[in-house]
Amino acid sequence: MSKAKPLGGRIITPTLFICVIFTGFFLYFAVQRFVFGIGSVTNLNDGFPWGIWIAYDVVVGSAFACGGYVMALMVYVLNKGEFHPLVRPALLASMFGYTLAGVSVFLDIGRYWNAYNLYLPWQMNFHSVMFEVAMCIGTYIFVLWLEFSPAFVEKWHLTKAGSFLNRIVFALIALGVLLPTMHQSSLGTMMLMAGFKLDPLWHTSSLPLLFLLTAIFMGFAMVIFEGTLSSRIYDLGDETAMFSKIARIVSWVLGFYMVIRFQNIFMRGELGHAFSGSFLGNMFLLENVLLLVGLVILGAEKKRSNPQALFVAAVAILLGGSLFRFNTYIIGFDPGTGWKYFPSVGEQMITYGLIAIEIGAYTVFVKFFSVFTTHTPVKSNQKERIPHV
Amino acid sequence: MSKEDSNTVKSRLGNVSRRDFMKFCSAVAATMALPGTVVPDIAHALTSPTRPPVIWLHGAECTGCSMSLLRSEHPTLEKLIFDLISLDFHETLSAGAGHQAEEALHRAVEDNYGKFILVIEGAIPLKNSGVFCRIAGKNFVDTVKDIGRKAGAIIAIGSCASWGGVAAMEPNPTGCVGVQEVLSDKQVVSIPGCPPNPYNLLSTIIHYLTFKKLPGLDQQNRPKFAYGRLIHEHCERRPHFDNGRFARSFGDEGHAKGYCLYYLGCKGPVTYANCSTNQFGDAGSGCWPVAIGHPCFGCAEKGVGFNVPQFTTSPVLHTTPGAGSAPITLERGEGASPGSAALMAGVAGAALGAGAVFTAKLGGKEVDHEDKKA
Numbered sequence: 001m002s003k004a005k006p007l008g009g010r011i012i013t014p015t016l017f018i019c020v021i022f023t024g025f026f027l028y029f030a031v032q033r034f035v036f037g038i039g040s041v042t043n044l045n046d047g048f049p050w051g052i053w054i055a056y057d058v059v060v061g062s063a064f065a066c067g068g069y070v071m072a073l074m075v076y077v078l079n080k081g082e083f084h085p086l087v088r089p090a091l092l093a094s095m096f097g098y099t100l101a102g103v104s105v106f107l108d109i110g111r112y113w114n115a116y117n118l119y120l121p122w123q124m125n126f127h128s129v130m131f132e133v134a135m136c137i138g139t140y141i142f143v144l145w146l147e148f149s150p151a152f153v154e155k156w157h158l159t160k161a162g163s164f165l166n167r168i169v170f171a172l173i174a175l176g177v178l179l180p181t182m183h184q185s186s187l188g189t190m191m192l193m194a195g196f197k198l199d200p201l202w203h204t205s206s207l208p209l210l211f212l213l214t215a216i217f218m219g220f221a222m223v224i225f226e227g228t229l230s231s232r233i234y235d236l237g238d239e240t241a242m243f244s245k246i247a248r249i250v251s252w253v254l255g256f257y258m259v260i261r262f263q264n265i266f267m268r269g270e271l272g273h274a275f276s277g278s279f280l281g282n283m284f285l286l287e288n289v290l291l292l293v294g295l296v297i298l299g300a301e302k303k304r305s306n307p308q309a310l311f312v313a314a315v316a317i318l319l320g321g322s323l324f325r326f327n328t329y330i331i332g333f334d335p336g337t338g339w340k341y342f343p344s345v346g347e348q349m350i351t352y353g354l355i356a357i358e359i360g361a362y363t364v365f366v367k368f369f370s371v372f373t374t375h376t377p378v379k380s381n382q383k384e385r386i387p388h389v
Numbered sequence: 390m391s392k393e394d395s396n397t398v399k400s401r402l403g404n405v406s407r408r409d410f411m412k413f414c415s416a417v418a419a420t421m422a423l424p425g426t427v428v429p430d431i432a433h434a435l436t437s438p439t440r441p442p443v444i445w446l447h448g449a450e451c452t453g454c455s456m457s458l459l460r461s462e463h464p465t466l467e468k469l470i471f472d473l474i475s476l477d478f479h480e481t482l483s484a485g486a487g488h489q490a491e492e493a494l495h496r497a498v499e500d501n502y503g504k505f506i507l508v509i510e511g512a513i514p515l516k517n518s519g520v521f522c523r524i525a526g527k528n529f530v531d532t533v534k535d536i537g538r539k540a541g542a543i544i545a546i547g548s549c550a551s552w553g554g555v556a557a558m559e560p561n562p563t564g565c566v567g568v569q570e571v572l573s574d575k576q577v578v579s580i581p582g583c584p585p586n587p588y589n590l591l592s593t594i595i596h597y598l599t600f601k602k603l604p605g606l607d608q609q610n611r612p613k614f615a616y617g618r619l620i621h622e623h624c625e626r627r628p629h630f631d632n633g634r635f636a637r638s639f640g641d642e643g644h645a646k647g648y649c650l651y652y653l654g655c656k657g658p659v660t661y662a663n664c665s666t667n668q669f670g671d672a673g674s675g676c677w678p679v680a681i682g683h684p685c686f687g688c689a690e691k692g693v694g695f696n697v698p699q700f701t702t703s704p705v706l707h708t709t710p711g712a713g714s715a716p717i718t719l720e721r722g723e724g725a726s727p728g729s730a731a732l733m734a735g736v737a738g739a740a741l742g743a744g745a746v747f748t749a750k751l752g753g754k755e756v757d758h759e760d761k762k763a
Contacts (some may be wrong), residue, residue, distance in 0.1 A: 232751070311751055338721045344726070
């Protein structure tokens with residue numbers, strides 16, 4: 001197996017330039033939020049105490065960032081060494097995804113200067129789901145940076161730190177698999193507590209399981225999505241063979257999810273509501289149609305080995321999974337008595353800015369640190385690959 | 390408490406029904422903020438065949454604390470002292486007099502040596518060896534020292550017994566002090582107030598009977614369940630304070646409207662007691678001083694009651710942010726504005742477009758591959 005290498009090359013690219021512009025917007029609105037308070041930037045209110053920063057940046061963003069989780073699970077726990085080249089890019093994306101989710105939480109909590117209390121043992125409330133999520137995500141951010149730290153070790157030749165890392169890396173990986181399993185399901189538990197405020201299409205005691213499953217297949221889909229993009233943009237060679245194997249796993253997980261989802265809706269007698277033509281019913285259908293499109297594409301072996309179909313399926317799954325999480329956290333949530341919420345311009349700019357930071361930092365990191373395993377050019381590789389495909 | 394248990398103690402409960410009795414136990418548990426699960430324990434402790442002996446002594450005081458206890462009705466005092474606890478000696482309620490009463494006291498003390506609950510009401514004069522309060526030919530201070538030594542638990546009821554109260558008011562000619570000062574080597578539970586809420590005493594005694602230990606005490610040995618919070622914190626007139634609506638003199642418009650009495654010298658902001666949450670005794674709701682329009686004078690707080698003049702305003706110990714005025718019409722959030730909707734649509738469109746272009750390019754390459762393979 002070829003070793004991961006920094007890509008090198010030009011740092012300032014048009015992509016990075018656009019990202020920097022959006023980062024500028026982000027900084028402008030973040031400063032405004034910290035100086036003038038959360039109400040000056042957001043449309044949050046007493047009915048919707050959290051909005052797009054939590055629903056997208058934390059809930060959807062952390063599912064997008066589950067690539068590191070599922071790849072670590074595959075390679076280190078299920079011992080599928082063949083996927084090893086995908087681990088580090090996935091970890092990098094996860095690291096940024098989670099770190100920025102943490103930043104987003106910090107922006108979202110009203111009295112951010114009290115945030116340190118989370119880490120004071122005598123302040124901890126072990127009966128709180130929110131505490132579980134906060135603690136898990138807070139810890140997982142550090143774990144991800146440590147999991148990725150071999151790249152720093154290689155870059156700066158930190159041999160001492162490297163040998164120390166080698167000794168503890170098994171614990172990091174164990175934590176890296178345990179923590180997302182805990183908090184991704186807890187993200188579902190959190191909205192379970194919303195009770196009747198959440199539409200019955202999404203409010204079910206299976207929410208924790210549904211959230212865990214969406215995290216898993218969205219993580220895999222993200223690996224395919226992001227891998228396809230980077231392999232084309234950075235000319236890394238064709239990784240379709242690896243992706244199609246992952247796609248096969250996704251089709252099983254997604255299929256399992258769809259069965260549970262519809263059985264759950266049917267069992268609770270809400271299928272009529274889903275097909276009633278109401279706005280929420282349609283949102284439910286849209287969410288599941290997107291997932292179904294992904295499932296149908298990935299279910300066919302021929303389609304699985306076509307990079308275009310793979311990419312379309314990955315996008316459909318990511319959109320469907322995100323819509324499920326958006327529906328649960330904002331769209332299907334009605335606090336009653338006429339509360340309304342739509343993210344303000346400033347609020348959206350912060351979210352776009354965070355995405356831009358993630359993309360920009362990713363493009364810089366892959367050039368500085370050993371993230372990608374470059375393959376030999378596609379053509380000379382093809383003979384070797386055809387039997388697998 | 391099961392029906393059978395109830396029947397065995399029926400004679401002692403008199404006209405109190407099992408239901409009323411359990412309600413009393415629940416109310417006591419609630420006063421101390423204990424969980425409902427201890428209610429049966431309380432019932433058991435109160436109905437056990439050996440009634441806990443209580444000896445009640447009076448010093449330099451007005452018997453107001455006993456009077457307030459007489460007003461408690463859940464159950465009535467006589468049920469409590471004759472049937473639930475064993476009030477073996479109480480000077481005011483005693484039927485006997487003179488030598489007969491004294492003999493009863495000493496017999497009660499000797500019979501229950503080390504077990505009885507000693508309740509002391511009233512301050513203890515120390516000046517001139519304490520000659521200012523003599524009972525049965527003995528200085529009260531000597532009686533307290535003698536009997537206090539033999540008691541299982543000691544409760545000082547009322548402000549006088551707690552720190553001297555009205556009897557120790559400046560210039561304190563008789564040198565009155567509280568019980569703790571005389572029995573400095575013993576733990577004395579203080580239940581200050583002039584008079585204190587009788588349920589604070591009942592709850593303390595019943596806690597001791599149920600759990601065989603005293604409830605949690607603060608630094609001045611007051612039960613935390615009753616004296617843990619400032620009156621001001623839970624005062625029914627607190628919203629007026631937070632919004633700056635004050636009565637400025639008795640009978641003015643603000644006073645008539647029930648505004649905050651802070652500027653009339655209310656000592657609620659410096660007095661730790663549960664008057665604002667438990668009201669007063671069985672007098673009914675709305676019958677504690679602040680509710681009837683009289684500022685609190687801090688009777689339960691050493692150094693405030695009988696010490697700071699009635700109309701002197703007190704410092705506010707814990708300044709908390711005002712609740713602000715609740716708006717009449719509530720803004721219920723904004724929907725999509727043209728700007729925010731356009732931004733979201735634009736970004737989503739751009740992302741979709743980029744995705745479509747990329748997908749198309751992917752397709753192109755793939756066709757190439759397939760062509761080549763073919």
